[in-house]
Amino acid sequence: MEPIDAPLDLDHLVARLGRWSAGRGPLYLLLAARLRRLMDEAALPPGALLPPDRRLAKALAVGRTTVVAAYDTLRQEGRLVRRQGSGTRVARAALAPEPSRVAGAARVTGSPHGGGSTQVTGSPQVAGSARVPGAPQVAGSPRLPGSPQVPGSPQVAGAARAAGSPPRGSDAPVRPAGPRVTETSNPLFLHLLEAPDDVILLSCAAPAQPPPELAEAYRSLVLPDGDLGYHPAGLAALRAAVAGRYAARGVPTEPGQILVTTGAQQAISLLTRLLLAPGDEVLVEAPTYPGALDLFREAAAVPLPVAVGPYGIDVAEAVRLMERHRPALAYVMARFQNPTGAVLPPLAGRRLVESANALGVPLVDDEVLADLAFDPASPPERSLSSYGEVIGVGSLSKMVWGGLRIGWLRGPAHLVARLARLKALHDLGSDLPSQLAAVRLLDDFAPVLAARLASVRAGHDHLRAELARRLPSWSCAPSTGGQTLWVRLPHGDGVSFAQLALRHGVAVLPGSTADALGGSLRHLRLHFLAPPDVLTEAVRRLAAAWAEYTPDPAPERASLHAIVV
Template identity: 65%
Template sequence: MDRVRAMDDDLVARLGRWSAGRGPLYLLLATRIRRLIDEGVLPPGSLLPPDRRLAAALAVGRTTVVAAYDALRAEGRVVRRQGSGTRVAPAALAPEPRVKETSNPLFLHLLEAPDDVILLSCAAPTSAPPEVARAYATMTLPVGDLGYHPAGLAPLRSALAARYAERGVPTAAEQILVTTGAQQALSLLTRLLVAPGDGVLVEAPTYPGALDLFREASAVLHPVTAGRDGVDAALRVMSRHRPVLSYVIAAYQNPTGAVLPSLAGRRLVETAGELGLPLVDDEVLADLAFSGQAPRPLAAYGDVIGVGSLSKVVWAGLRIGWVRGPAPLIARLARLKAIHDLGSDVPSQLAAVRLLAGFETIRARRVAELSAGHDQLRAELARWLPSWTCVPATGGQTLWVRLPYGDGVSFAQLALRHGVAVLPGATVDPLGASGPFLRLHFLADAAVLSEAVRRLAGAWEEYGDGGAGVSTSLGAAASLNAIVV
């Protein structure tokens, strides 16, 4: 049953925002399934979920799924037989696949922006502060420089090393690799350190972009509960399974917003060091403390690979990220990066040097905006959806909201049809324990947040009217290789 459920969950995740379009729902669903078949994501012979189970997961009536399957059967893309279910048509009948997709495309779905849909699923600043334009307008490009710097421009590496030193983590420029965003940093680390079948320790839930990378690498996931409650389990995983990589978000964890206590963080770092296991701390959100100082980085307690970015404080479109780690590791990563792109673009790096010089002003402004958005979103949720619960955040960009009943996967499908895209917790939790949760960001302005909650309230009213039929959870879209400790 667990294997069948996980396979169904995978299809639900791959369907993405299938209903964000115009026309009858059954045609929209048929169109998305057709695309998955044509691209080879659903190969010939694949068993599709039964009508009722898929209808419950998508929060639609059974007739919608039946009509979609019938339309695909008429095209010859699926075969439906009494007693054996619905399957993708054999290769002799089905169109030739054009693309083979090996990883879960959930992360890409988060970046899509359908018309008239408020995107509360992708948490990143959508507008650049004025300092970005000024940095580009006033820069002087180098002369006599080929422009290929796989490890990054020396001034930027020095500036980033200085920021670590200011936070109590002495760092040399040789310990910094500049990347095209934090996503590339994680991708390079995964390519260098993880081979198919290797174990990777992850928090549950966690950042979806990291999960996609580990699954693409065919890693065996070892999920543990995020935050303080999962530290003991993480230490057991390290001792028993010796994962080749452990990935945590210690400050304002994505998606829960939790902060790992310093004592727990120290235990994690010391155990990883004693066992000689690479530990990656995703620091992308660490600068977004609403009040007081940011939490102490895990690297202050020992050998930790830090991953950072300017995308959350400055602008998502400024693709500047980095890895901080031992100089030999950085040299290996630089060689790997050279194979892929010969180095991040020089103008962005020059702009980043200037932005770091005035970073505190930019950070303070962004934090003030986020704090106001946090309070606005919580107030609107209390007004329109008082039965939903969430713990106030102390930093970061998101709220981790618990529904009083039902599950986030099926509700997210319904919310999309009301014009709001949200991230269901089950899709980012390899443990399968986040079914009733949603992640909502508060980066939008007050008017947009208010309208988003009003639409969510309309979706919730309809969801409640649906009764048990739409509250049946299909669980998390987790890897079948996940090991629960």
């Protein structure tokens, strides 16, 4: 195999290393063990050029000697080749000896289980379609996959953007879409593959355990007779129950407008596959949910990030970008935005919806956290769907339990029918017993939600109190709902601190992971869903890490990937 002259992307390598330092033994042996595993998995192919010692050390918040020693260990095993002026490359040798045969190898616990690799294809092919020039495209009337490409159409323009050329007649600067990834490098997913260890996860925000009502719903469910169990659009009873929830919030909805999905992540994935082609532009908040960014990267889409402030997305800027670029999709979170917790005011929400509808931009409102308001007596905010045509995405994973993989999508019936056909290609329908349990829960959901709100409100108050007591220099505004705090560090950056925090046994999400603008460098996202004693211990560990933290006086651009579960 020919050498790969371009160095590996540092962001992706750091993400792939995962919780490399959480094991036992010297840091250089832990790092060598994880690099060895990545070579065995072909995530580091023969000939790959590794980052220079200093750059990797800086990204991992360790001394240069740690990286040098790790590289030298692998060189002695015949896995790396180090030459002056040529850098450090993965050797072309066949299989190297097992780690256990290497003298002085440390016992590593919980660290050698990294995820798969990011693979780049030169000619991505995503089901997509062209919009006919001059024909309006409204939300719910997406382009037809497989339709011909018309010269001058947004799809052709998108392909030109992917190739590095601006659309015809545009004065916009060249903004290449970047490589399309076929496997995730997002630690949000990779760390779910890690073996359990004693690291406290303040990164993956989901209920710590299921409520008793869920167990009772499973115990009492009765499987239907004469039913194959395949329901690509979802169980009729569950579609009706979800439609009823929208109707109760002032958004009249028929069951045919609901698609049941395997979590909200699948709902966003299906929309991405149907509505985005390589090079298409997608309007996103900055920061936003990193799992959505991962899906848009997979589609080789070009993000159009819009900053989020104390009152949600900058609607004026979002409208300006939609007028100028006519993105193929806009993805927002109007209520308890992830990760900031911001709530979009009603008038701003109305303007956003009306502008998107008038410009023919499909608008997706991620409503997964919308019901997690701390004050149940406060009047509920209107859903964006009440102002016009909006594609709503919801889930039970945050209100009930992450293991209950039940989500949904609300949209025009014809769009739902097309998405159901696309979903049938992948799984023939979501798990039927889970749907039956969800129907049972939604039949009397008020007590379940009330208990959940009491828990998240107590966790929010407890985490803020512990941060104020042990880390008073950190700043974070109180939230009115949701499940995370958006914390600003007084100095340094979230990526390098996350590496140090990991060595103290706590995983946090750096803000840059969720920010397509490359900002939020000094922010962390911390969830407050763990029991009080766990939150107390987590903050104690964070304080110990902060006491040791010495940021680089002139940090490079922070990594877009970081230590997160």
